[in-house]
Amino acid sequence: MSHDLDGNRISPDKESEDMGEYTDAGYYNLRLYVAGQTPKSLAAIANLKHICETYLAGRYTIEVIDLLVTPTLAAGDQIVALPTLVRRLPPPLKRVIGNLADTERLLVGLDIRPKDFKPT
C-alpha cells in the first residue's frame, strides 16, 4: 500500500482519469483528516483504501490531510473529531468519523451504492 501523509492524493491504480470524471455522479472525492501517524490515522487510511478498492474501484480520489502540517484547514471543514472522512463529491457533503473499522457504518456514511456490488 502506498500512501503519503503530506496531503497528497492517493489515487487508485488507474491513473488515467481526466477531469471530466470528477463531476460524474458516480465519482467519489474523499478527504481524510488525520493528525500525525497515530495508530488511529494509519488504521483509518488502510480501512478507507480497502473499502474504496472494494466498492469504488476506479471512481474515487482520496486526499489525506495532516492537520499537524496544515492546522488552518481544521476550522474550514469544521473538524473536531479525528480521523474525519469528508465526502466532498458527490454532494451533499458527508462526514464519517473514526478509524473506519466499522464498514457498515462507513458505507452508510458515504452513501455508497456500488454499481456491481450485491451483498451476499
Place this chain on the structure above:
Amino acid sequence: MSQETTPKHADAIALAKTPTGVRGLDDLTLGGLPTGRPTLLCGAAGCGKTLFAVTFLINGARDYGENGVFMSFEERAVDLEQNVASLGYGLGELVEANKIVIDHVHVERAEIEESGDYDLEGLFVRLNHAIDSIGAKRVVLDTVEALFAGFTDVSILRAELRRLFAWLKDKGVTAVITGERGDGQLTRYGIEEYVSDCVILLDNRVEEQITTRRLRVVKYRGSAHGTNEYPFLIDDRGISVMPITSAGLGHRISHESISTGVPGLDAMLGRGGYFRGSSVLISGLAGTGKSTFGAAFINAACKRGERCLLFAFEESQDQIVRNMDSVGIHLKPHIEAGLLRFEAARPSLFGFEMHLARMNRDIEDFEPKVVVVDPISAFRGPSLEIHATLVRLADICKTRGITALFTSLSSSGELMDENERSVSSLMDTWISLKDHEANGERNRLLYLLKARGMNHSKQLREYHLTDNGIELVDAYIGAEGVLTGTARLAQEARERDASKVRSQGIERRRREMSRKRASVERQVADLQAELETEEAEMRMLIEQEEAQEVSYADDRSRMATRRGLKP
C-alpha cells in the same frame, strides 16, 4: 532571608491571578481568575455566561495586553459579534486587530456517521493553532458541553474533555469554560468534575416578577474569595458585579459640615448643615416637599462645585427640573455644567439588588460628593431585603465619603412605619416632615428626629415652599397646641394687640407718674418759697428788735447823763 523579602502574609505567595476587568468580580476573587488554569462558569440559560466570557476576553485584549481565543460551540462568530455589540463591545475591531480569534465549532450529529474509534484531536489542533497564531493568554470555551449533543460515545467525550482541560493547563492559558446548569449538579454533564480550580455560578432568579442576576464563587482552589451571592448587572455598559461591602464600620468620618441648602435648617442642625459623609433621611407624607429638600441640598452642593448624583425613581429628569424651577431651585445650569447627573428608572425595572448594582456602578463612574435617592420608599418588597439593600448603599456612600440623602414616603401620619423603622438606625440625621391639618388648611411642619453628633434644635418648625426655595418660620407653640398657617397669623395678631394694650397702659402710668412728680415738685417749690418768705420776715423782725435794743440803750445812757449819773 531579609525582612523585606519575607512575605508578610499568605497572599504574597498565593497563586497568580488574571484580572477579568469585570468590576466587582476582581474584588471578590481578590484579583481575578487563577492564571494558567481553567475556570468553570456555569448557570442556567440566559444568565449571561457567554457575555461574561466575552467580557473576560475583551478586557484582556484591550486593557491587559493579553490576547484571547473564543471557541464558540453555539453561536457563529458573526452572531456573537452582533450580540455583544449591543452591549458596547467592539469585538469585530479586536478580531481585525488580531487580538482575538473567534472559532465557531459546529458539530451536527445528523451529518456525522461514526465508524470505529476516534478522538477529539481536531479540536486540540484548532485550539492550539488559534492560540499560537496570536499568542493568546486567555481562552474561552463556550459551551463545550454542546459536544455531548454531537457525539454518541460519551466515554470518549469525557476522556477527551479531561485531556482537554489538562492540555489547557499545560498550555498555560487562563481558560473560562462555560457550562449549562444541570439538575442537581453544576453542569448538565458534570464537567465540574474536571474543572475544579475555580467555579463561578451565575444565577438569574425571578421573584415577584422581577429578575435579579446573582453571582457566586462556588470554589476557588488556593485562594480566599467572597462567598456570598452578589448581584450583577448587564446593560449597555457591560457587566458590573456589586462588590463586597465593608463588613466592619471602619470608614473614616469627617467633622466638616455642609449646608443643607435651607438656611433655617442649617441653623436648626447646630453645626451649619449635615456632616460630610453622613446619611440623611427625609421622611414625610405626600406633598410635604421631600424632593424639594433633596433638590435644595443638591443645589447647594453644586454651587460649591461638588458633583451630585440624583437617583430618581418616581420622576423623570425634565419633570424634576421643571418642578424645582417653580420653587426657585434651578438645576438646569448644574446639569449643563456637568455637576449634576440624573439616573432615573422605575423601581420595578430591576430587583433591589440590581438597582443597587446599578447605583454602585454609577457612583463609581461619576464619583459624586453627594448622592440623593428619591425616594427609597419606591422599593416595594420585604422590609428585610430593602433594609439589606439600603445598608449596602449607605455603606458604599460612607466608605467613599459621600453624603447621601434619602427621601422616604411615609405611608401614614404615624411617627414611623415598618420600613422607616428598619432604615432609621442607618441614618445619621433624620428629618421628619409633617402635614398639619387644622382650620380648613394644611400646613407643613418640620422637625429633627435625630442628628447624630449635633446639638440640634428640638423645635417643631413650620416651613414654606416659596419662589425662593424653602423658608423656615417659627411655629406657634402655646397653650392651644401648635398653630400654623393662618391660625398662627391670627394668633400672632392677637398677641400683637394684647401687647399693644399692655404697652399703652404702661405709657399711661408713666405719664401719670410724671404728672404726679411734677405736682409734688411744684408743692415742694411752693413750700420752699413760703419758707423763704417767712425767713425774710423773721430776719427783718430780728433786725428791728436789735435796732430797738440799741436805741433803748442809747436812750438810757442819755437819760443817765441827764440825771448826772456817771456812765
